[in-house]
Amino acid sequence: MSLLEVNQLKTYFKIMRGYVKAVDNISFTLEKGEAIGLAGESGCGKTTTALSILRILPSNGEIKEGSIMFSGMNITKISDEKMRRDVRWKGISIVFQGAMNAFNPVYRVGDQLVEAIMLHENVKKSEAEARGKKLLELVGIEPSRFSNYPHEFSGGMKQRALIAMAISSNPSILIADEPGTALDVIVQAQILKLLRELKKNLNLSMILITHDLSIIAETCEKTAIMYAGKVVEYGSVFEIFREPQHPYTIGLLAAFPNIKAAKTRMKAIPGFPPDLLDPPPGCRFHPRCKYAMDICKYKEPALIPDNKGRSVACHLMNK
Amino acid sequence: MSETIVRAEKLTKLFILKTGFFKSLTSRQTLAVHAVDGIDIDVRKGEILGLVGESGSGKTTTGRLLLRLIDPTEGKIFFHNKDITKLNENEMRVLRRKMQIVFQDPYSSLNPRMTIGDIVAEPVRILEQRTPKDTEDLVKKALDDVELHPPDEFFFRYPHELSGGQRQRVATARAFVLNPEFVVADEPVSMLDVSIRAEILDLMIALKEKHNTAFLYITHDLALARHLCDRIAVMYLGKIMERGDVDQVVTEPLHPYTMALLEAVPVPDPAVKRSETVLKGEIPSPVNPPAGCRFHTRCPSYIGEICRTKEPQLLDVGNGHMVACHLYPKK
Numbered sequence: 001m002s003l004l005e006v007n008q009l010k011t012y013f014k015i016m017r018g019y020v021k022a023v024d025n026i027s028f029t030l031e032k033g034e035a036i037g038l039a040g041e042s043g044c045g046k047t048t049t050a051l052s053i054l055r056i057l058p059s060n061g062e063i064k065e066g067s068i069m070f071s072g073m074n075i076t077k078i079s080d081e082k083m084r085r086d087v088r089w090k091g092i093s094i095v096f097q098g099a100m101n102a103f104n105p106v107y108r109v110g111d112q113l114v115e116a117i118m119l120h121e122n123v124k125k126s127e128a129e130a131r132g133k134k135l136l137e138l139v140g141i142e143p144s145r146f147s148n149y150p151h152e153f154s155g156g157m158k159q160r161a162l163i164a165m166a167i168s169s170n171p172s173i174l175i176a177d178e179p180g181t182a183l184d185v186i187v188q189a190q191i192l193k194l195l196r197e198l199k200k201n202l203n204l205s206m207i208l209i210t211h212d213l214s215i216i217a218e219t220c221e222k223t224a225i226m227y228a229g230k231v232v233e234y235g236s237v238f239e240i241f242r243e244p245q246h247p248y249t250i251g252l253l254a255a256f257p258n259i260k261a262a263k264t265r266m267k268a269i270p271g272f273p274p275d276l277l278d279p280p281p282g283c284r285f286h287p288r289c290k291y292a293m294d295i296c297k298y299k300e301p302a303l304i305p306d307n308k309g310r311s312v313a314c315h316l317m318n319k
Numbered sequence: 320m321s322e323t324i325v326r327a328e329k330l331t332k333l334f335i336l337k338t339g340f341f342k343s344l345t346s347r348q349t350l351a352v353h354a355v356d357g358i359d360i361d362v363r364k365g366e367i368l369g370l371v372g373e374s375g376s377g378k379t380t381t382g383r384l385l386l387r388l389i390d391p392t393e394g395k396i397f398f399h400n401k402d403i404t405k406l407n408e409n410e411m412r413v414l415r416r417k418m419q420i421v422f423q424d425p426y427s428s429l430n431p432r433m434t435i436g437d438i439v440a441e442p443v444r445i446l447e448q449r450t451p452k453d454t455e456d457l458v459k460k461a462l463d464d465v466e467l468h469p470p471d472e473f474f475f476r477y478p479h480e481l482s483g484g485q486r487q488r489v490a491t492a493r494a495f496v497l498n499p500e501f502v503v504a505d506e507p508v509s510m511l512d513v514s515i516r517a518e519i520l521d522l523m524i525a526l527k528e529k530h531n532t533a534f535l536y537i538t539h540d541l542a543l544a545r546h547l548c549d550r551i552a553v554m555y556l557g558k559i560m561e562r563g564d565v566d567q568v569v570t571e572p573l574h575p576y577t578m579a580l581l582e583a584v585p586v587p588d589p590a591v592k593r594s595e596t597v598l599k600g601e602i603p604s605p606v607n608p609p610a611g612c613r614f615h616t617r618c619p620s621y622i623g624e625i626c627r628t629k630e631p632q633l634l635d636v637g638n639g640h641m642v643a644c645h646l647y648p649k650k
Contacts (some may be wrong), residue, residue: 188598189583189598190598253512253587255514257546258542259541259545260586260588267547268516268518268521272515274585
């Protein structure tokens, strides 16, 4: 049994004009100590998937169908109380996008760490403080900065402190939402290195959400490429980066500059993602796909696994 | 070598920090942010010069200084070999039509209450006397140039009706409507989705070739700069550390800082294993930049006393490849 199994998850947002199908029938699994990267353009449902796993969707969002199995229990079915007590933070925790604004500016960083620890663990304040300092040290911040305010931290330090907070109750899964954006290249490289180290030393499983495929290539073992609420390609990073099969994956990789490879012209994917209130019939990518055939316009391709453990949702694969 | 359009000598910009009333009584010392500190730079006709560095290295300030959107503390700026450092607003206005800028964030650089037509027409209205009909034709041609088809349809739309990529096209049309000779692009794609970045960059290259513009491209993304630029200048704490042709800088980097930057760029290929050595720490405060070489506090190839005490000059080490580091003797 895998640590986390997401099965045919559908998360919709209800708005005046109907349902926005933000996540529409996606499945993936995550093993202990493994990292998966969810990649795709803005609005493809990456973050919604993460929020569904933690059940912290905005009030108009709803898990319509599907199950999320976390160490044997279906967390779409358990009570809010149990979710709060046993799953969030202790089982699965998240580092949100935008470290700059995630801390409360009027409380000391240390106090915010202590608050998180004391809410989830039955410990005395002094113990929580000692643990907070240790955590800061673990992520590479001087423990003496424990009682600084957030504005005294640089962007990279805030990101580190947030990671410390997320791992404060020894979760088995860490979700990192765009951990690199809004940071400089060098600081970004430092943060990614930290995540890789934590993953190795604490045997953490990670879900990495990003639009930057190169970050996934460096950090994850497998990846799910998402488009308009669907997973279009899923498998090991080695397979997918070496031989992308889905036209969307090929397009994404071609839109990326690679500093180590020969200088090539970058190619954009023409058009823009569809309106998820009323997505196109058939394959959702067909209006932008240069290989689109007739069948793509009415029949939705299923995610079919090949013999090497990679799955692709494209009619071209049957040819 | 093609003609130099914009050139700056010993360009310096200090931003004086405000001190409180009581502090001003106890200390006469004024503090200043050394945003740009005595750099020489030139941008030639029909080329893209990439200005690369971390946040706080002074890239954006340099761009704005060259356009004289802000005034330099010291140094001279030349436009077609004419000193424009001391020109007043009226004299500058004549030149403004020849120098334009595309800002980073297309969500805040377009006025939400103006139509696309008005936004693109604004520089024409301010800088040239033209009939309304003439202006409209010019605007439509500019919209057509940036591939917003059909221009008639976009003319009466508002920015909120457009996607991020389309907005950045509008900002580009506004910069190119008067056929400028020098354009500064300040991280124009960093706010856009990966899948459409290439489109906007292609568009900028096409426009540059069409108008034979001198282009200053400001970015922190070396991988992107490599695919786009003809020459690259690497900045750190207000100084230029290395400058040369794009292939010189990217394939044979000399300065330890350039090497560190290159090393930090993630590679979209899981088979490539990067070394786990990442530069430690963050860029020091520009209020009190380190003495000697500004990079010595983080430098992995620190060679001793000289780095801490003597500031290295930007020297030619062959074929126009300039580097400011004590590791390299002058050729």
